[in-house]
Amino acid sequence: MDTHHLRNLLHPDLLRQRLETEGVPRTTLSFYRYVRLTDAETLRHTLYQEWEALGVLGRIYLSQEGINAQVSLPTANLDTFRANLNTREAFKEVPWKIAVEDDGKSFLKLIIKVKKKIVADGLADDAFDVTNVGTHLDAKTFNQKMEEGAVVIDMRNNYECLIGHFEGAYLPKADNFRGAIDEVTEMLRAKEGQTDDHGARSVDPLGRPVAAPEILLYCTGGIRCEKASAYLKHQGFTNVAQLHGGIIDYARQLKAEGLKSKYLGQNFVFDERLAERITDDVVSTCMQCGTKSDRIGNCHEATCNMLLVQCEACAEKYADCCSPSCREIHQLPIEAQRVWRKGRSTRSTKTKAINDPEGLRQRIREEEELLALNGTLHPELTSINPHPVLNG
Ligand SMILES: [Zn+2]
Ligand SMILES: [Zn+2]
Numbered sequence: 001m002d003t004h005h006l007r008n009l010l011h012p013d014l015l016r017q018r019l020e021t022e023g024v025p026r027t028t029l030s031f032y033r034y035v036r037l038t039d040a041e042t043l044r045h046t047l048y049q050e051w052e053a054l055g056v057l058g059r060i061y062l063s064q065e066g067i068n069a070q071v072s073l074p075t076a077n078l079d080t081f082r083a084n085l086n087t088r089e090a091f092k093e094v095p096w097k098i099a100v101e102d103d104g105k106s107f108l109k110l111i112i113k114v115k116k117k118i119v120a121d122g123l124a125d126d127a128f129d130v131t132n133v134g135t136h137l138d139a140k141t142f143n144q145k146m147e148e149g150a151v152v153i154d155m156r157n158n159y160e161c162l163i164g165h166f167e168g169a170y171l172p173k174a175d176n177f178r179g180a181i182d183e184v185t186e187m188l189r190a191k192e193g194q195t196d197d198h199g200a201r202s203v204d205p206l207g208r209p210v211a212a213p214e215i216l217l218y219c220t221g222g223i224r225c226e227k228a229s230a231y232l233k234h235q236g237f238t239n240v241a242q243l244h245g246g247i248i249d250y251a252r253q254l255k256a257e258g259l260k261s262k263y264l265g266q267n268f269v270f271d272e273r274l275a276e277r278i279t280d281d282v283v284s285t286c287m288q289c290g291t292k293s294d295r296i297g298n299c300h301e302a303t304c305n306m307l308l309v310q311c312e313a314c315a316e317k318y319a320d321c322c323s324p325s326c327r328e329i330h331q332l333p334i335e336a337q338r339v340w341r342k343g344r345s346t347r348s349t350k351t352k353a354i355n356d357p358e359g360l361r362q363r364i365r366e367e368e369e370l371l372a373l374n375g376t377l378h379p380e381l382t383s384i385n386p387h388p389v390l391n392g
Helices: 012-022 040-053 075-086 139-147 177-192 223-234 246-257 312-317 324-330 334-341 357-374
Strands: 026-034 057-063 066-074 110-114 135-137 151-154 164-166 215-218 240-243 263-268 275-277 296-298 307-309
Touching (some): 040 057, 139 215, 177 223, 246 263
Parallel strands (some): 135 240, 215 240
Antiparallel strands (some): 026 066, 057 066, 164 263, 296 307
């Protein structure tokens, strides 16, 4: 098969423009399934052709362990897309989740990648039974169990929990799944193993062992909890349950059934929107000034790109950048910026500031002082003259 044309090489601006002028309503949805796929390479090429024809945009990962897809497509093609999925045994009746707050412009192109795993989890899967997962709970039951005092654990990364999470949930400090699951295991062990002076387990006044509280896991769409619950059960925790369909479907069920949300704030999503609002609660603070804010974005200095919570006022003050240093570069002539960017990676999207906003504020104060003293933080760049524009 000639696979050369099975990818989109157009410039992002052009793609955005194309999407803006398309004029048809789109629906954003996501689905995943752990299922054995024998020839993911060939499947990838076939799916690309079929789905491109249906106007599907988005990001799909295929691997021998299954599929993980976040896509948008013309709403008129939803039924055809469902039928297309159903033609394959592996994807038959796969449950999908439709994004609640969405303008259909979340994805610019269709990307289908064959990966080793559909979620980069860093776990040695062959060491435990990944199909021995926790009990799946719907929104209503999840709420009920929370009221009964279950331990609620956020299985997402620190930057995702930041702008929204379940009330009272344990929020891992790690910025990757592997780190988070280790942290959670340790936390649960400490909780479970709260021993007396003789090393005995928790007992009630009659000396009977106290039953371990139920563990409730949740993540964006439910996929990470499949692995996390199986892993925790393998680690010996018996009473493990998980939010079926994740926060995305929880939000849908809230609307459909008129339930009260125990999730507060926004849900972090992995597309151009970055977040979708679940409730009006603001659970985070601006990393630069500390006022209440859940406005999330990336530093506009391209080589920094740090993810940060930044209030409107700070966004204006720092020109959408994380620091005076980035602001200065961002505001230099494009030629000077090019010199700066040369040889630097532009891929980092995570932030150390999440676990240490005071560190960021300290850096900002120091930079402001230097700036006041010297008039610049990058003398080597400010001396670069842009090429003079020739008239005529
Ligand atoms: Zn601020
Ligand atoms: Zn920056």
